[in-house]
Amino acid sequence: MSQLAVNLPGLNLKNPIMPASGCFGFGREYSEFYDLSKLGAIIMKAATGSERFGNRTPRVAETASGMLNAIGLQNPGVENIIKHEVPFLANYNTSVIANVAGSTLEEYEHVAAAFNDTEHVHALELNISCPNVKEGGIQFGTDPEMAARVTEAVKRASNLPVYVKLSPNVSDILSMAKAVEDAGADGLSMINTITGMQIHLPSGKPLLANKTGGLSGPAIKPVAIRMIYEVSQEVSIPIIGMGGITTAEDVLEFLLAGASAVAVGTANFQNPFVCVEIIDELPHVLSKYGYESITDVIGKGVSV
Amino acid sequence: MSQLAVNLPGLNLKNPIMPASGCFGFGREYSEFYDLSKLGAIIMKAATGSERFGNRTPRVAETASGMLNAIGLQNPGVENIIKHEVPFLANYNTSVIANVAGSTLEEYEHVAAAFNDTEHVHALELNISCPNVKEGGIQFGTDPEMAARVTEAVKRASNLPVYVKLSPNVSDILSMAKAVEDAGADGLSMINTITGMQIHLPSGKPLLANKTGGLSGPAIKPVAIRMIYEVSQEVSIPIIGMGGITTAEDVLEFLLAGASAVAVGTANFQNPFVCVEIIDELPHVLSKYGYESITDVIGKGVSV
């Protein structure tokens, strides 16, 4: 296996780098900057049962070393995604992960099942953690029992490996992780954004139309590292790590903390080439710190 | 009442600015930079029943727009603080708040009661949220029932107003706030640090000897603002806000979110004069955004 390759359930990745859900659309825009085949995988924007228009604007705000977003799961709906977006991504030699969202158990099942008939989707990322949907997402994401139920339902509905994306907005991340592992999750994806807010001083009101939004970017990296470290010591399914990654050294930090692959979100906005630049830089960072390959790193940090 | 003054239970503050607990020691060091009488109040470093030496070093790490600390409640013990530190602070014309910590309910009661006989302590900040103590602090801080019990116990033991300092490491900050309000808290203090970690790349291990530490600084401001906003709409006791404040505009943001006064922590390390510079700047910021006084601002942001 080559230096950067890593194999996860359903995903034979040529490198451990993928853009994070919601930060890369369905790949079209960034395909104008570089060849998407360079990516380990692509995680698509969330899919819901039918089209969603999301929240009112403003939907983003800048914060110190981070940003808030409250997009509200805007997406064209799972049928449109399968018809119009997946075929586009199928042109590239990369794995495709569908991010599955919903307001009800039934919606999650429906969306997950819809991807069964598409050849070019290799895994599901079950988004039980989006803080910007009022109807259910957040409860699924903070209650271990609910999380287990939706995981089981999606596993039953789908023939693809399921990575459950955990919310950091919980007192006890480990019990969430264990609950979804026990419910049959093939992997974890962590972390989603931390709920935050910014007040617009001239109006004295929350800047985002949705009031609260999800905090992402380098600001949250220490929280992501802590949660991945905590969880990876106690679960045996692999973790796709994310939260504030902007450099190849950040990737190494996530792998040492216990992740087996990583996703890059917010950093794409600052530098559209960030994913490929990280991929190019990774071999140098590996050798700088004395590692032969990605698989050589994985888990080293947590093995003692 | 003057432009910057604000009155809270036990605290008649000439201005709403105070250094945060643990970031200002017992005032001695910063008293060499400026006259502590300029401060609205001073929150002392945590006091425990007897002397504590804290965690091994390294105890701090830098993060993007923030830092991690795992001091581990090092302090000379409540008797020493009352004997040697409080008399020093009594020399200054400012309010003094004692930060009360412990591993057991009994230790909290003991520490709180010890301050009953000191004239120069005006309120207690009940630290149920320090993430760096293994024995109990964290459970008190994430379980509403435990939080209510320790609040009640300390209220019974103490003759001072009690501000309960909440941990952000919870799924539901509101139920924590309501639990301690119902248990008799006179005010809230929020937020404490968010648990995080950094991996030291050369060793592949956590950088902090304690592995995890508390994230503070501008990185966490959006989380603080969100939690204060959420809580202030539902409780009727006042909130001392903190988390990433570095400028007078940040102070305005906290007041608009629902705080009635604020504490400045990490920023003191970057600029030892930050508290007085903020105090000097506040009148200009108030008038820039059209406010007459601090009391004019308080709650404006949440009134709709």
Add this chain to the structure above:
Amino acid sequence: MINKEQVTILSSKTIALDTFEMVLNNHYISQHAKPGQFLHIYVEGHTLRRPISIANVDPEQETITVLFKRMGAGTQKIATYQPGMVLDVLGPSGNGFYIDSNDSTVLLIGGGIGVPPLYFLGKTLAKQGRKIISVLGFQSKQHVFYEQEFKALGETIIVTNDGSFGEQGFVTDVMDSLGQYDCYYSCGPLPMLQAITAIVPNQKGYISLEERMGCGVGACFACVIPTADEAGYRKICKDGPVFSAKEVTL
């Protein structure tokens, strides 16, 4: 196509209260930019790029001019940048103003820091031999800029909110008194655009919109605006910032 380009600052100067003119050098953008497009500028220490309209282009000199107002931390920082510094920008971004070859007289209506993209448009239209009328609104005399530049393109009316320069009032106050025009182009604060589209609802017109952006390339859905029929949406960064006045709901 949007590129990620390094642009060199040739000059930077104050042209009105808190308002700066910066001339940049870059081959690719100077050859490809169309009126209405913007640069998405990376600012050190900031997570998000700042969108700034292209106010002028000289393809021979390979220069691009931007005008910006110091609003918050990002533009504050850009205002300190010195000639010789190199900026990292995405551009040219967004679509441009649609130009109908049948239009002979066009009205430009700019408000404050919405004026810049109209200058590049006006210059382009003037070169094509069209008649240009410009109505530019500013808060006060101190805020006025590019009066001479617009006058060089055609009739130009300046209005200020406080009457300290030109006529007193809003741009909409003088719109009645203008003669016939085939199409208007407007950029400025949302209330101004709303007022304009309400006053001349049946007039062909294009408006340039602002919204807080994440990616600036169409990938994140931060900057959407509902279409007029409310059945769809457009992305300001990619489908815009220019829209037909009838296409979107303000």
Add this chain to the structure above:
Amino acid sequence: MINKEQVTILSSKTIALDTFEMVLNNHYISQHAKPGQFLHIYVEGHTLRRPISIANVDPEQETITVLFKRMGAGTQKIATYQPGMVLDVLGPSGNGFYIDSNDSTVLLIGGGIGVPPLYFLGKTLAKQGRKIISVLGFQSKQHVFYEQEFKALGETIIVTNDGSFGEQGFVTDVMDSLGQYDCYYSCGPLPMLQAITAIVPNQKGYISLEERMGCGVGACFACVIPTADEAGYRKICKDGPVFSAKEVTL
């Protein structure tokens, strides 16, 4: 007393691999600094200040010299700073080396980037007419700096780990072969300090320590080290960075 001071960079140059010498101008610090003290330097974009020892002071010229190694993002940034720039520093910070007026021969033992504070100390002691012996250890020839400066103070032995310059080995390898001395002063990596205190446990000596700091002024308890009896602790930023070798547990 520690002040918050603005210091102007007069010069900055590379003196060894990844190692820089920066000369700073400031009245207050140049008049008050003692050997062993440090500056706590603010670096734009970083939460925490960086502690850097004072390597030399010229009270007449009102200059302070610091030597630093490019390690991570902070020192990397300081290395890019140009003459004319103004830095915000706290200083002079910490205590200094204790100097016993009865000592006539002193041994300076420096390791790598621990060498700088010993130069200021050595110069001060030499001026007082004491005999100085210096043993300086570096990784390799490329890392060696200030050899001539120390030779001007007295006998100087350079050792390198790989033998590419001076003698091969560690500073502790040559300590036996030295004559008598009354007191040693050492600064360098922890293993080096541990080895030295183990080799000459009964010798009077002072060591300068490093630890990650929060406040740098004694308020946050980040930088503590247990005392030798394990019953107490010292703060490196305030009670140190210099300690009697017998005072603390390494």
